[in-house]
Amino acid sequence: MATFSAADGLILLLYLFFVGGIGFSLRPYIRTSNDFLLAGRALPAWIGGLALACISIGGEEIVAMGALGAHYGLEGAQLFGVGAIPAMLFAGLYMMPVYYASKARTVPEYLGLRFDAKTRAVYACTFPAMTILGAGAALYVMARAVTALNVFNGLFYARHWPIDAVLPVAIAIPALLVLAIVLLGGLTGAMYSQVMQFFVILAGILPVVLIGLRNSGGWAGLKKALPGYMHEWHALSWTGSGPLGLGGVGLCLGLGVALAGSAWCVDFRLLQTAFAAKDAGAARRVPVVAAFIRIFLPFVVVLPGLLAISLPTPQSTTTITIENGAIVRNTEVVSQAAEAGKGIVPAQADPASGKPLKDAAGNTILDYAAATPNLLVRYLPEGLLGLGLAALLAGLMSGVTAAVTAFTSVFVRDIYQPWIRSDAADAHYLAVARWTTLGAVVVSAGVGFAAAYLGRGVVAVALILLLVNTPLFATFLLGMFWKRTTGHGAFTGMISGMAACVIHYGLTLPAGAHPGLHGGWIAVLHRYPNAIAQAAWTALFGFAVNLIGAAAVSLGTRARTSDELAGLVYGQLPPGKGTKKGWLKQPETWAVAALLLTIAVNVFFA
């Protein structure tokens, strides 16, 4: 088993010092509430793009994407191509200009400007709930992944600290760092730290991928070791027979439009990086820059999962040797859960008996989230292991900082300012923002601790809240591109879309799951092959109901005049600042290039 050495510690400390210290060096420059919440709208596109790419693999995603690779093979990379790139480019080219021209400081504020106070209020309540629970769930999932590696056990034994304390400490330390970064540096600190974290993730995981590929004999060797896993598109059919089980409709509309749109075009955790851009041109370029980076991210985050299952599964072995005439038995015992696993991905163990768990269909449940962390420990030598752990921590913290800053912005701008106190001086809002940040970190750490003691239910609730927010993309799509949409229509659509999501989730269940938190609490009418298919179809149902409901009510209510909508809908925008001349400098050109590159990469790995 790997242990934590002084060299690892030094690397980890260097990482913590510089990333945590970024807030301190920015502290003197944070003077107004807009400096704190919007980075003073002064950041160039490349910082926004790198931060956005980093957040998108942040939180628990850094292990979840490895889990995806281990579970579904290269098909998991579909989430990166169809499931992200088109939506990112759409957000950059067509939605950011509207957001930026509207002068809204948050996504819910745009709803208030375009429609009315009630639509804004609904989103200003559901969004913070989703972000805070998501951040708490991410803290718990990552702390559990780090604890399962047992690398810190030696450190704790040596100091006579209780071994049970590893998990709470692994929740508390990232939470405290996030607090230091955001409290002192605001959104600028958060985004600067995300840029740094992005390169830490690359530096920590790339060596593992390269050495893992070399171990399995390169790409061709990996293909030979994992038949059926190494094709991204071979198993696709319209009905969905592949491992991911989405089918063409579910993939294109469910994943590509409803789920991806609700993330890249609406989710303020991601979009705040573009809101902070220095001008309208830079705001448009942020998602395009991020799209280029994301095309190549599967090699860093999905491939480790495939490498992990390609390795031989550990087995308990007894070797007998004869030394000086005496028979020496050497037994290496591997836990039952590891033996029942696939490659170095262990089975989920029953905490009481240590026996591998089975699902409702009698199959062993594998702990896919362990794929990437286990691979790091398997290959990284003393010294680099510190950097590998820093990469996991970097992934986690980038996601949690994004959640905390987005929560703070929405709370201050869309709850505190309109509903509690609207006439205070700017210094007051800056102070409120700082207190909100403190509150957000405390609550998300609390959710993390709760998850540690109450179990995975909290993680499932976070997922349900995420799903409830997915129909919102339809509201924004109609609001921005159809002038006829009215406030009453948008409101009806939002509420009915959310209700449709909850009902669909309550009527369906992924294969192998028991009714309850994973769906099916009303009745089980349909079983999806897995949770991703269920999420994509839930989002699609909500999206469709929202779209139809909003359009129908809009046609029956009085629309706002064109003059009132100046700067709020596409087609009525003032010329944006920061647009560069020459076709080579247009974001459209780069968007087309990104699309072609995506297609090329997908064809290559088909």
Place this chain on the structure above:
Amino acid sequence: MNIDVRIPMGMMFTLMGAVLMAFGLSTRGNAEIYARCLGVNLNLWCGVSLLIFGLIMVSFGRRGQTKIQKRQEGRTAKRS
């Protein structure tokens, strides 16, 4: 903003690279440590790459920082 992020980032990677390189050099030929990564001295290689990356980032950052300062001086000159 007022600080070019490439400077702290470059400093971090330069120091990390130096530490890893030193550790890699001192453990050269230690087969036990590098057994898990196919006998490649991964610390040395990664240390060197990170060091180079860090130094490049710092030099770019320096250039960016002078630009930021010039812009700010221009702004204060305009105001006064």
